[in-house]
Amino acid sequence: MKILVVGAGATGGYFGARLAQAGHEVAFLVREGRAQQLADEGLVVKGFHDTVHLTPTLLTAETLTDNAWQLIILAVKHPHLAQVIEQIRPAVSDKTYILPLLNGMDHIAALQHQYGDRVLGGLCQIYATLNAKNEIEQVTSLHRISFGALFPAQQKGVMALAQQLEGVAFTLQASDDITSEMWEKYLFLSTLGAVTCLARADTQRILSTSGGAQYIETLFTEVLGVITAAGYQPRSKVINQLLKTLLNTETPLVSSLYRDVMAGNVSESRAIVGALVERADVTQQSIPVLQACWVQLQLLNGRE
Secondary structure (H helix, E strand, O other), X not given: XXXXXXXXXXXXXXXXXXXXXXXXXXXXXXXXXXXXXXXXXOEEEEOXXXXXXXXXXXXXXXXXXXXXXXXXXXXXXXXXXHHHHHHOHHHOOOOOEEEEOOOOOHXXXXXXXXXXXXXXXXXXXXXXXXXXXXXXXXXXXXXXXXXXXXXXXXXXXXXXXXXXXXXXXXXXXXXXXXXXXXXXXXXXXXXXXXXXHHHOOOHHHHHOOOOHHHHHHHHXXXXXXXXXXXXXXOOHHHXXXXXXXXXXXXXXXXXXXXXXXXXXXXXXXXXXHHHHHHHHHHHOOOOHHHHHHHHHHHHXXXXX
């Protein structure tokens, strides 16, 4: 299968390398600096159980002309989305599916505005980082992509993609309800990001304090109320499990948002937290804790 992966950071590089390992024809669309580094050093993925060395096929916006891609995977941070939407235009045909792995939800409407029913729903779950040698390190065994149809007419294409992608060395699932899964990841990720960024601590430390559990539960409830008003239909079993995970005192959890903010890196705070505050403003919902987190994130990031 011919696949274009946009971005070769920890997420794009990991899943792209695994797809190439499975025999697919994979190319990476990257910025010039990253292209030069990968050309010089190759792409190295230190998996939880193995190591992959890849000499990647690299493209930049200036060299992207082929539109025979069957699948384009978007593995970039939300601040780069507008630029990427324009960059991939020469690569998209009426036989191309676009699978975004971005956090949040607002990117779907932005992509559909340009590419309509070529856009699928999708999410990934992985904890991987770039080390000092620019190698991708998988920190835990979790490595999963879930994708699915946003319109009934896409279902046949989704099943065909799932069949062609069988045999990859990560968990791949064609979902019957990808929209709910995306909302639920957003619920978990935004709650985790907000509670840890506001408290400047992981969940284990937060839960060790007086009122820590109530603080997490309050933020979780605020986020749930916002996304329910936005169209999410709550699935109680999933919601209870997500909250249970957040309240687990045995495991210290932080989010990618927390790691980026604490490191001073470009973050997705607007897409993950700011977008929820904007939705709540429209529906006139009271979200005092989430609002406090957004104020702090704007100050930390120079008012995004």
